[in-house]
Amino acid sequence: MIDMTGIFGDKNAPAHHDGHPRILALANQKGGVGKTTTAINLGTALAAIGERVLIVDLDPQGNASTGLGIDRRNRNCSTYDVLIGEAKLRDAIMPTAVPRLHIASSTMDLSGVTARSVCAMRSPI
Ligand SMILES: Nc1ncnc2c1ncn2[C@@H]1O[C@H](COP(=O)(O)OP(=O)(O)O)[C@@H](O)[C@H]1O
Numbered sequence: 001m002i003d004m005t006g007i008f009g010d011k012n013a014p015a016h017h018d019g020h021p022r023i024l025a026l027a028n029q030k031g032g033v034g035k036t037t038t039a040i041n042l043g044t045a046l047a048a049i050g051e052r053v054l055i056v057d058l059d060p061q062g063n064a065s066t067g068l069g070i071d072r073r074n075r076n077c078s079t080y081d082v083l084i085g086e087a088k089l090r091d092a093i094m095p096t097a098v099p100r101l102h103i104a105s106s107t108m109d110l111s112g113v114t115a116r117s118v119c120a121m122r123s124p125i
C-alpha cells in the first residue's frame with residue numbers, strides 16, 4: 001500500500017472515502033477496444049468530481065501518458081523502473097494539466113518486462 005498523502009494532500013477528499021484507494025484495472029489483450037480512451041476520460045471525469053486519481057500506465061505504447069500531455073523526453077522515471085524494482089512508484093508520478101489527476105508514465109522499455117515475465121513463468125521451478 002502506498003501512502004499518497006504527501007503527493008495529493010488531504011484537502012477536498014470526498015466524504016465517502018474510507019481512506020483506502022479504489023483500484024480500477026482497464027485491461028484487454030485485444031488492441032483498439034478503448035482501454036486508453038476509457039482510462040483518460042474516466043480518470044479526468046473522476047478528478048472533475050473531486051476524486052484524487054492516479055493513472056498507472058502499464059502499456060508499453062504509453063498512449064495514456066502521451067494523451068495526458070507527458071512528453072516522452074520527460075519520462076525519466078517510468079512504470080518500467082518501478083516494476084523492475086529500481087524506483088518507487090511515487091518517484092514515477094507526475095501531475096497532469098487536470099487538477100487532482102496524476103499519472104505514472106510508461107515507456108517502450110515495458111515491452112521487455114512483458115517478455116521477461118513470460119520467460120519467467122515458462123521456466124521450470
Ligand atoms: N467509446 C468509443 N466510441 C468510439 N470510438 C472509441 C471509443 N473508445 C475509443 N474509441 C476509439 O477507438 C480507438 C482505439 O481506442 P484506444 O483507447 O486507443 O484503445 P486501446 O487502448 O484498447 O488500444 C481510438 O481511435 C479511439 O478514439
Ligand SMILES: [Mg+2]
Pocket residue numbers: 035036037059061063064
Ligand atoms: Mg491503449
